Amino acid sequence: MSGNSYEWWRNSVIYQIYPRSFCDANGDGIGDIPGITQKLDYVKSLGVDAIWISPFFKSPMVDFGYDVADYRDVDPIFGNLEDFDRMIEAAHERGLKVIIDQILSHTSDQHPWFQESRANRDNPKADWYVWVDPKEDGTPPNNWVSVFGGGSWRWCTRRRQYYLANFLKEQPDLNVHNPEVQEQLLADMKFWLDRGVDGFRLDAVNFIFHQQALGNNPARPLKLDEKGLPPVNHYDYQWHQNDKSQPENLVFLQRVRQLMDQYPGTVTVGEVGDDNTHKIMAEYTTEKRLHMAYSFDLLTEDCSAGFLRETLEKNRDVIEKGWPCWSISNHDVPRSITRWNKGFSDDQADARAPLFLLMQLALRGSVCLYQGEELGLPEAEIAYEDLVDPYGINLWPEFKGRDGCRTPMPWTNTSDDNAGFSTAKSWLPVSGEHQQRAVEVQQDAQRSMLNRFRALIEWHRKLPQSLATAEQEVIHTGSELFAFVRRSETEEMLVVLNLGKTSDSLQVPDEFSAARNITPALFSGHVVGNNLNLAAADACVLLREKS
Template sequence: MSGNSTEWWRNSVIYQIYPRSFCDANGDGIGDLPGITQKLDYVKSLGVDAIWISPFFKSPMVDFGYDVADYRDVDPIFGRLQDFDQLIEAAHARGLKIIIDQILSHTSDRHPWFEESRASRDNPKADWYVWQDPKDDGNPPNNWVSVFGGGSWRWCTRRRQYYLANFLKEQPDLNVHNPEVQEQLLADMKFWLDRGVDGFRLDAVNFIFHQQALNDNPARPLKLDEKGLPPVNHYDYQWHKNDKSQPENLVFLQRVRKLLDQYPGTVTVGEVGDDNTHKIMAEYTTDQRLHMAYSFDLLTEDCSAPFLRETLEKNRAVIEKGWPCWSISNHDVPRSITRWNRGFSPALAHKRTPLFLLMQLTLRGSVCVYQGEELGLAEADIAFEDLVDPYGINLWPEFKGRDGCRTPMPWTNTSADNAGFTTGKPWLPVSEEHQNLAVNLQEDSQYSMLNQFRALIEWHRHLPNSLATAQQEVIDTDNDLMVFVRHTEKERLLVVLNLGATEEVFSLPEAFVGAEDITPNLFAKEHSGSTLVLPPAGACVLQSIP
């Protein structure tokens, strides 16, 4: 299903590649850009439209590339600028778009900008980062806390001031209120646009600006867990009213959009993490700002029908002409086959995984799929001594971090070459369970997860073009069925998904009695007259012409 060719990104399927873990071409144990180029035929075979590549910029790798030390160069572990140019050329030759990560809210503390900024209070880049004097008693300026644990303010002995770091202490926040910083960030984006990228995934896009008054964040009522304990991460103890999602962000995003409009066909997708994500997504995805955005709403543990109905209705109520990009898994959260199947048997979990993709493909919006989801990879179990993610190390053992979803891609079922990932020692252990789901084992099996994924993408591609921007209405069934309608003046699509563990019966709306059944043949159902019977993990898609 595709819309206007000038807006290829609507209803597109974007495949996220975490380069450290995709394919290692030089045998140093870390995936690289030439490795991605080697596997482009595989990516093309999936039927996706675009690739989003997580950061490959020069970096000390404290946060594995999200701490940028040079926005215009490739880190040597990933290759050279020439390797990126070759990747772009090879991808475009196969009809694949390339989207790269861009981090606009912070840099590495080893970036030359920060090294100059912290040297004194009166150098040319003194105001390029967020600096503030301590309170009279020496404490930080306010109560803001870091996403990764601890306070957001870090003391600098050279300037005798605090600097803001919303993530790790090695990731100081840029002062984007400074016009010079804005100009520099836009120039760095232009550098990659001129090299042929098709767009940007903007990391933590609502963190770009902070409130200049630096008011305290208000306390948030604590949500206790099943043991009656408060959240592990004290970031959840506040409403983040002042440290992100500021109105100045809207103006700056208009400048970003104006830049991209100079390169027809390019796109932005923003990552939005906020207490009110749907409102922020609606504000950010307009004709003058971002093309699309995704939130963490579908990256949570809950995938029950009531939760999904509520989430989709909240989104529909506010987003209007804006555009969501639905993501249920990425490099920051446990893999969906684990996260969304807790309490289900392994056999049913296996059947449910294609159901999640069918939901993504039929919702109003675009789709982002994380590498390995097409293989049905579960979250890998990583021992503490093998952890490298500072987020997990800081909050262990209650939170194990993000390494379990970042383990190497299994290309083969052989241990000698670490499942075809590298001839060296892999930066994270290769999961033995993942080797049993390797690409080479799934290629020739018609009903393997890999080929089910391909079949669903191909099915999606042949849906009517008019449905690309169709409106969406969720039907409340008060059970484990997830039901929604996509509709235009010319066509209607009814999607019914059984997310529960028992059989469910659904009475069809009158408009869909006798409608054409276009359900992918991967899903079980009984359809007779106005009655639909779905087993667990069953689904039905009906198309009606008013």
């Protein structure tokens, strides 16, 4: 159900590769670009359209590549530019598009730009980062706080000023209000486009600009947890009105689109994290800005039918001609099979995993699938002494960070080579539970999670072309049956998923009374009379041609 060749990204399935943990070709315990190349046949076998590769740029790796020290080079732990070029060529030979991460809001404090900028107040790059004088009492200029904990302002003794760091102190924010910085960022994107990449996933895209007036963020009413305590991370104590999502971003993203349009068929997908994500997604994916955007709305712990209905209705109300990309797992949140199955047994969780993929594939938008999700990998348990993520280390023990979803990909059911990932000790330990779900264990098992995922992606490919951009309407069932309709000029498709623990039924809407059942073979939902009957974790899809 992909779009035309120019808009291949509409309804595409994108497979996210976290390179540190995918495959280690040189035996140093860290995944690399040659390792990705070795496994492209496997990726192709999934039926996906593209790969998104998380950062591999030269970096001190304080935030594992999201602290860039050189936008135009590969970090030696991942290989070199020649390795990257070979990987691009191999992917294209297999019909796979390649999307890479691009970080436009901040760099590493080891980047030569920042090294020069912090030296004094009058060097050529003095205004390339966000520098601010202290208040009269020496305190920071406002109340902004960092996503990873602590204040957003860090003191520099050389300039006697604060610099802005919305994430770690080692990640100073670029001053993208400066036209020179904008030109440099666009030139660095062009460098990779000229090497053949098919697009960019823009990290924290709504953080690119800050409010120049530096107004305080207002306090946010606190949501107390089940113990009556406020949030663990004090980032959640504010409405972030002034430190991100500024109107200047819209103008800059139009410049990004102008660059992309010089390379037909390339694409941008933006990561949006804010309180009003649907509105921002709509703004960012219209008026010739980003092609698509995804938010954290489906990366939360709630996957009830009521929550999904509310989320999709909010999206539909504002997205209009914009385009969402649906993701339920990535390298920043616990894996979906753990996060979305609280209160369910392991067997129930395994049965529900294909249900969630079917939902993603049937929704209006594109799909981003995180490595290992196709194996049904649960969140890995990581001992405190094995943690490497500064986010988790800073907020331990109430927040364990992101290491549990970043552990190495299990390829084999053997221990001496870390489940086929590396012959050396891996940078994060391999989960024993993951090893039992390795690719080689599932490869030839017809009903394995891996082959169920492959079958669903193949089913998605065979859907009528007209449904690729069809409108979407949620049906209020009043139960844990999650239902929606996709409508094009020539076809209508009804999708019903049972997210509850018991069987349930739904009266078939009149217009679907004579519809064709196109439910994927691994589900058994069926119509009896006027009722659609679904067991727990079951689904049904009906298709009717309009007269």
